Structures are given as C-alpha cells and as structure tokens.
Amino acid sequence: MTMLTPKRTAVVLFNLGGPDEPDAIRPFLFNLFYDPSIIGAPTPIRFLLANFIARRREKPAREIYGLIGGKSPLLENTQAQAAALDAVLNADGQGEVRSFIAMRYWHPMSTETAAAVKEFAPDLVVLLPLYPQWSTTTSASSLRVWREAAETVGLKAETRVVCCYPTEPGFVAASANLIRPAYEEASKHGAPRVLFSAHGLPKRVVAAGDPYQQQCERTAQAIASALDIPGLDWVNCYQSRVGPLEWIGPSTDAEIRRAGQDKVPILIVPIAFVSEHSETLVEIEIEYRHLAQHEGVPHFARVPTVGTEPAFIGGLARLVRQSMECDRFMCSQTKGRLCPTGFSGCPQRAN
Known part of the structure; x- marks a missing residue:
C-alpha cells in the first residue's frame, strides 16, 4: 500500500559536522573518536582513547582549519543545500516541507534537531543522509543517534529513511x-x-x-x-x-x-x-x-563537490518524494536492496 502524501514533512539532513570556531576543535575530535562506530572499544576505554586522540590531534587540526578561516564551512554548505532542497520540494504545492540539519559530531546535533522537528509537528519525517554511499561508520551511526534523540524528546512522527543512493x-x-x-x-x-x-x-x-x-x-x-x-x-x-x-x-x-x-x-x-x-x-x-x-x-x-548543483538537489528531492510515497521504512534509490548478498552491513538486509 502506498501512503498518502503528508500535509507536513520534515526532512532531516544527516552530515558529519565540523568545528565552528578554534575552541570547538578538541570537543569535535573527542565526539568523533568517542563514537563506537569509529572505535569499537568498551565505553571506559573508548572514553580514554577519545580524550587522548583529541588532545594529540588538536594542534595539527588547528593548523588545518587555520588554512580555511579557523572553522569548518560544512554547516553553511549544508544550510545552502537545505534551502535549495526546500525550494524544489515546496514548488509543487503538495504539502509543506521543511529541511532540518542534524550533525553527528558538532552542532546542531541530533537531540537539538529532534526537538526542533517535534515543535514543527510533522506528519512524516524523512531521514536523508548526505552520504551517497552507506557505511556503518556514517549513515548507520547517524541513524542510531537520531533514534536515541527522537526517543529522548518524545518525537513520535512516522519516519522514513533514505539509506543510500550511490548511482542516483x-x-x-x-x-x-x-x-x-x-x-x-x-x-x-x-x-x-x-x-x-x-x-x-x-x-x-x-x-x-x-x-x-x-x-x-x-x-x-x-x-x-x-x-x-x-x-x-x-x-x-x-x-x-x-x-x-x-x-x-x-x-x-x-x-x-x-x-x-x-x-x-x-x-x-x-x-x-x-x-x-x-x-x-x-x-x-x-x-x-x-x-x-x-x-x-x-x-x-x-573538481568541486556537487554542493547545490541543480541536478544533485533535484536528485535529493526525488529521493524524498519517493520516501514520502513509499510504504517501506527504509528505501534506497531503487527502494530495495542495492548490496550484493553477503554484505552483513547492508541496511536492507532485514527490510
């Protein structure tokens, strides 16, 4: 059964995140290496390792970000993509669509974004990783944290996931x-x-x-x-x-x-x-x-990243529309499984 087009849809764009000032570099690095999808050690050991790596890598990371203005431009770039996507999705008048951004390792992080989505009160939430290729270290990690955040803030809206689109x-x-x-x-x-x-x-x-x-x-x-x-x-x-x-x-x-x-x-x-x-x-x-x-x-x-190229934004819009009309919780670019048999990390293995 195909679901009816919702009146109000929240699209959550998942991305890595990046420090927004020099003093954010160490906590950003800690968050990155504390992720169990990155370092699979038990929590106490992972905490110590994340602290150690963050301290050790802070100085070279400051030098790297110093070359591009002292911070990551990722949030501003993602905000531009969100605005471009909203413009396409709202152009056909098929209900209100608003994009939100949930970064994995720096602000805005999933809990604050989930609270904003709850306030928007959508009929449907579409989770759209800005990672075309699925990995347990990126999209899966973001999805796990989003589920925890949604539960924390009491967000109970029906949800769809775009898992991957490597050849969209x-x-x-x-x-x-x-x-x-x-x-x-x-x-x-x-x-x-x-x-x-x-x-x-x-x-x-x-x-x-x-x-x-x-x-x-x-x-x-x-x-x-x-x-x-x-x-x-x-x-x-x-x-x-x-x-x-x-x-x-x-x-x-x-x-x-x-x-x-x-x-x-x-x-x-x-x-x-x-x-x-x-x-x-x-x-x-x-x-x-x-x-x-x-x-x-x-x-x-x-060669530049695809950014807000119209063809790319149009592709993202198609993925969102497909999810809005789909009766599956998780859809790839073709709705079904893209991975050959044998990939236990495939998000469609139990879909």
Missing part, C-alpha cells in the same frame, strides 16, 4: 557536469587521469560486511560512464587515512605518485563528499596539490 542519476549527472570543464582544461597538458577519491575505511570494517567500498566503486563507474569519454583513464581511490590499521586502497596519494611517474595530468573528484570541508579544501586542494607538484604531475585540478 542527479548525483551522477551533477558530478559529470562539474568534471567536464576541468577535464577539457587538463587535456591541454596530456591525456588526463581522473581520480575518484572517497574517504577511506580500515580494511577490517569492510571485511566485516560494510558495503561502503562496493558502493563507492559503483559511484565511480557510473560517473565514468556518464562522462562518455572514449578511453577515459580513471581509478577509484581513498584518502584521509589515520591510525596504524591497514586501510582500503589504492590510496589517493599513491595514485598521485603514480601519475607523476606516468607524467599524466590528474583531476581529483570527491565522490563521497557532497559539501566542501577540510578533506576537500585542505587535504585535496592544498596537500595533494603540493604532492602532485613535488611528484612532477604536469597538471592538477580539484
């Missing part, structure tokens, strides 16, 4: 549209190589059944196909490695070194980030650009 046509089209002019410019320096870069994960997380890497590979393949460039040279790679564990690969920095050896221009395309933040504005734009110059890469370009 609007997302893919927006990415391809941003790549084409950068590719044309890079072509003046040789045959470009496109590096589809995503935030990495420890191998043991993927080995435990997390579908993130498989979905990132699907995203890269879909965008490469949409570009429709004969003989396109591309690779899916991973960045932002921290800690001593072995991570999935190939690593983005290793691919930059290989491009230097091959003397080919490169474009780095963020495929798991949909908003600009430190991983794009510092790690890619500054650190990887410097590495490319050092390794003799003839041309380097960072």
